[in-house]
Amino acid sequence: METTDQEVADALLGVGRALMGITLRSVAAAPVPMTVPQHRVLLLISTDGPRRVGILAADLGVNQSSASRLVDRLVAQGLVQRMADPADGRASLVALSARGEKALAAVHERRLAAVLDVVAVMPTRARREVLAFLAEAAAAMEVEEAVCVP
Numbered sequence: 001m002e003t004t005d006q007e008v009a010d011a012l013l014g015v016g017r018a019l020m021g022i023t024l025r026s027v028a029a030a031p032v033p034m035t036v037p038q039h040r041v042l043l044l045i046s047t048d049g050p051r052r053v054g055i056l057a058a059d060l061g062v063n064q065s066s067a068s069r070l071v072d073r074l075v076a077q078g079l080v081q082r083m084a085d086p087a088d089g090r091a092s093l094v095a096l097s098a099r100g101e102k103a104l105a106a107v108h109e110r111r112l113a114a115v116l117d118v119v120a121v122m123p124t125r126a127r128r129e130v131l132a133f134l135a136e137a138a139a140a141m142e143v144e145e146a147v148c149v150p
Contacts, residue, residue: 012137019115026110032103038074041067042096042104050083050093079103 027039034042037060044059045051057067071094074080079100085091096104119127 022111022114026107026114029107029110030103031106032077032079032099034077034079034103034107037070038079039104039107041070041074041094042079042100045080045094045096046101046104050095052085052091052093056094074100 023039024036027034027036030039040060041056044056053068053071054064056071057064060067060070062070071080071082074094075082077099078097080094081097082092083095085093122130
């Protein structure tokens with residue numbers, strides 16, 4: 001029986017929902033109170049380094065005032081800190097604090113443990129097939145993203 005594109009898409013979306021559930025539970029269990037948007041800000045800063053609020057707003061798809069309020073809450077929790085932008089003394093950058101790094105690491109460890117629990121019950125053959133498929137899917141998604149980004 002041939003697999004249809006729709007079946008593959010539905011399976012990918014199902015995995016995406018399951019992974020989102022793992023992420024939501026991991027964020028809810030963070031060592032400090034944290035929302036999913038706050039977690040996303042921490043991830044962006046951790047991945048790309050300190051950045052201006054305007055850049056964070058664009059990455060989050062929100063207006064600058066919403067991003068600024070989000071950052072203000074993270075500063076109040078001690079998860080990020082504002083620092084002078086060396087390229088422009090009038091501007092500031094948002095950087096991850098040590099507390100933010102620890103909170104982000106705790107969420108990541110919980111997510112990883114949950115995914116490893118799933119992998120542990122998969123037969124070796126299925127693991128190899130999933131790995132090959134995910135590599136192909138990731139490559140296709142990178143191509144699609146490159147085409148869609150102006």
